[in-house]
Amino acid sequence: MIEKLFLTLATLALLHAAYSTYEHLSLLKALGKPEGSLPLNIVYESILALILGLLGASLNAPPLKDITWASEMKKRTIDGMDSRLGFAHYKSRGKFLFASPHDGKI
Amino acid sequence: MSLQSALERLATYRANNTRASQDIFRNGLLVLQKSGFKKLGDDAWISLEQLALASIDVGRLDIADQCLQLIADNFPNSPRVDCLIGIRMEATEPPETALKYYADILEADSANVAIWKRRISVLRRTGKVEKALNELVQFVDTFYTDVEGWLELADIYASCNQYDHSFQALSHVLLLTPQNPFYVLQAAETAYTSEDFPLAIKMFLTVVDMTDADDSEQLLQESTPLGITVRAWFGVKLCARRIAQNANLKSSSNTSAPKNLGLLDELAAERLRVAYSSSGQKGEIAKGRQEVFAWVATPLA
Numbered sequence: 001m002i003e004k005l006f007l008t009l010a011t012l013a014l015l016h017a018a019y020s021t022y023e024h025l026s027l028l029k030a031l032g033k034p035e036g037s038l039p040l041n042i043v044y045e046s047i048l049a050l051i052l053g054l055l056g057a058s059l060n061a062p063p064l065k066d067i068t069w070a071s072e073m074k075k076r077t078i079d080g081m082d083s084r085l086g087f088a089h090y091k092s093r094g095k096f097l098f099a100s101p102h103d104g105k106i
Numbered sequence: 107m108s109l110q111s112a113l114e115r116l117a118t119y120r121a122n123n124t125r126a127s128q129d130i131f132r133n134g135l136l137v138l139q140k141s142g143f144k145k146l147g148d149d150a151w152i153s154l155e156q157l158a159l160a161s162i163d164v165g166r167l168d169i170a171d172q173c174l175q176l177i178a179d180n181f182p183n184s185p186r187v188d189c190l191i192g193i194r195m196e197a198t199e200p201p202e203t204a205l206k207y208y209a210d211i212l213e214a215d216s217a218n219v220a221i222w223k224r225r226i227s228v229l230r231r232t233g234k235v236e237k238a239l240n241e242l243v244q245f246v247d248t249f250y251t252d253v254e255g256w257l258e259l260a261d262i263y264a265s266c267n268q269y270d271h272s273f274q275a276l277s278h279v280l281l282l283t284p285q286n287p288f289y290v291l292q293a294a295e296t297a298y299t300s301e302d303f304p305l306a307i308k309m310f311l312t313v314v315d316m317t318d319a320d321d322s323e324q325l326l327q328e329s330t331p332l333g334i335t336v337r338a339w340f341g342v343k344l345c346a347r348r349i350a351q352n353a354n355l356k357s358s359s360n361t362s363a364p365k366n367l368g369l370l371d372e373l374a375a376e377r378l379r380v381a382y383s384s385s386g387q388k389g390e391i392a393k394g395r396q397e398v399f400a401w402v403a404t405p406l407a
Contacts, residue, residue: 069285070317074333080122081288086223087258088125089231090193095165098128 006056013049017042109142116153127163130156135169151177158190162197170194185211189220196224201232219249226258235262246278253282257289260296269300270358287316291334294341297359303352304361307345307370313338331381339381343374343402350406368406375402 020042028036066072112133119130134157137143143150158173174194178187188211196204208225211218222245229238239262246255256279263272276293283289294309317335331339349355349363350371357363364370379402382395 070287073285073287073317076122076288077124078288078291078334080124081286082257082292083123083125084254084258084261085123085125086220086254087227087230089227090159090162090197091231092163094127094163095197098164098166 003056003059006052007060010049010053010056013045013052017045017049020045109137109140112136113142113146113153116156117149120152120156125163127160130160131164131166131169134160138169138173151180155186155190159193162194167194167197170197185215185218186220189224192221192224196228201228204228217248219252223254230262235266238262246275250278251282253279256282260292264296264299269296272296273300273302285316287313287334290316291338291341294338298341298345300358302357302359302361303345303348303355304357304363305359307342307349307364308361310338310341310345311370314342330384331377336378336381339374339377342370343378346371346374347406371406378402 021038024036024038024042115133116130116137119126134153137153138157143154146153154173154177158170158177161167161170161173171194174187174190177190181187192204192207192211195207205225205228208221208228211221212225222241226238226241226245229235229241239259242255242259242262246252246259249255256275260272260275260279263269263275273293273296276289276296279289280293290309291313294306294313297303297309298306314331314335317333317338318329318331346367350367355363378398382392382398384392
């Protein structure tokens with residue numbers, strides 16, 4: 001929950017800083033001195049957005065998985081490993097067992 | 107059961123290659139009714155294929171036809187779609203129609219793996235096991251790295267009680283997937299059935315090594331064997347018993363019997379006791395615990 005909050009705040013802060021920069025630059029162009037420096041507030045805002053964004057992205061990551069084969073194999077079953085789906089028989093009793101009883105015919 | 111959890115379950119089943127058709131059908135139907143497949147983008151087609159196959163398995167051919175129509179509309183002239191159409195044909199038409207359909211496709215393109223596999227499957231299902239076997243041997247000669255083909259070969263041999271040939275097929279599987287303890291377990295059990303007890307006990311211990319080896323933090327005494335490790339310990343105990351009963355044993359693979367058979371037997375007994383003593387999820391006693399304890403306590407030979 002908090003990580004999504006961080007991410008949205010970071011995005012908004014970055015967009016706000018970008019917009020402020022654009023406005024400041026248009027102001028400088030209007031005043032006739034296009035090489036004026038950027039106010040420090042905007043710089044601090046973008047650095048804050050970076051830190052918040054980093055925190056939000058790291059916390060928002062999916063849970064870590066093990067890297068060993070043994071740990072992956074612990075989650076599998078014999079039926080999954082032996083299923084041989086390419087050779088599976090699709091004409092089974094399923095048609096008779098699971099067909100709806102209101103079909104009226106077997 | 108929400109859309110998200112249904113999609114996740116479908117993805118898990120796809121990753122683990124399980125054939126849980128009824129559950130897949132239930133979840134897939136939910137996704138289909140809520141038109142959730144459109145959200146998935148590229149994954150939508152494999153999910154639809156999964157749902158189609160599960161519906162055929164469960165007998166709901168109406169849903170299967172719906173899914174197949176969606177897939178076929180989007181991918182005309184695709185070999186994978188041809189295979190699905192073939193499977194749908196297998197479910198209702200007589201096998202000769204399906205075989206003729208596959209023969210036509212294989213004439214045009216004789217290296218079509220999926221269609222060849224279906225043909226072998228239909229031959230096996232209709233009882234022409236020898237023909238299926240010949241075709242399958244040709245198949246694995248052509249496509250050596252196809253693990254499913256070797257596993258199916260091992261299964262056909264085992265069903266005809268030719269356990270040595272089955273073991274040979276499984277040895278190829280082990281070459282192709284050396285990190286998989288399930289196939290080592292299958293090979294160990296096949297070796298046991300063909301009465302090659304020293305080889306079997308070696309392979310059972312290999313399974314234990316593979317599945318229990320990453321308990322590096324805990325001592326062996328404190329870890330409980332779970333899953334196929336328990337099955338492997340059962341195998342060790344059975345093999346130890348048979349080797350002890352039969353002093354002059356000849357192993358067809360010329361494997362020598364293990365030296366400390368008594369100690370191995372004791373270790374297997376202790377591990378099985380630990381496996382069946384650990385309290386289950388609700389603190390209840392494992393089923394069959396008394397029987398296991400009684401059997402494990404019988405002396406060797």
